[in-house]
Amino acid sequence: MMSERDLSEFWCWHEDCPDYGKKGAGNIVLKEFYGKNNAALLKCRTCGHCFSETRGTPFFGLTTLLNLTIRNSLARFVRKTMNCSKILKRHTHAFNFFQAWYNFVKPHKSLRLEVNQGIKRWGQRTPAMAEGLTDHIWTLKELMTFRVPVQ
Ligand SMILES: [Zn+2]
Numbered sequence: 001m002m003s004e005r006d007l008s009e010f011w012c013w014h015e016d017c018p019d020y021g022k023k024g025a026g027n028i029v030l031k032e033f034y035g036k037n038n039a040a041l042l043k044c045r046t047c048g049h050c051f052s053e054t055r056g057t058p059f060f061g062l063t064t065l066l067n068l069t070i071r072n073s074l075a076r077f078v079r080k081t082m083n084c085s086k087i088l089k090r091h092t093h094a095f096n097f098f099q100a101w102y103n104f105v106k107p108h109k110s111l112r113l114e115v116n117q118g119i120k121r122w123g124q125r126t127p128a129m130a131e132g133l134t135d136h137i138w139t140l141k142e143l144m145t146f147r148v149p150v151q
Pocket residue numbers: 012013014017018019020044045046047048049
């Protein structure tokens with residue numbers, strides 16, 4: 001997935017580790033490559049736990065989860081039903097809308113950030129927030145009424 005990895009950009013995801021969440025602590029090493037996308041399996045030398053380089057990114061668990069999410073979210077992708085696309089243009093529009101919803105409206109558990117404000121421990125994030133495109137979770141109304149700027 002990534003050809004050159006700057007290991008100082010990664011941190012340990014194991015909450016009980018003394019180096020948990022510390023970037024550039026020198027504890028992260030490359031263990032091996034795995035899967036279809038040749039993703040790197042990284043290892044924390046402090047606690048010995050392993051995690052994927054895609055952990056915490058929109059790519060984490062993508063190959064299996066995205067297909068499932070699409071089939072569960074879009075009626076026209078559900079198997080063995082009467083809901084199917086009859087017109088390609090509408091099918092494309094529906095899928096484009098799903099993509100916008102998936103990236104701007106739906107908070108992803110793998111992207112959440114730890115916050116320590118009172119009782120709430122996790123701050124929800126969308127892929128668009130993780131990419132720095134927006135600073136908040138959009139509402140459906142916000143998405144539907146957004147005017148795309150002319151370039
Ligand atoms: Zn660790």
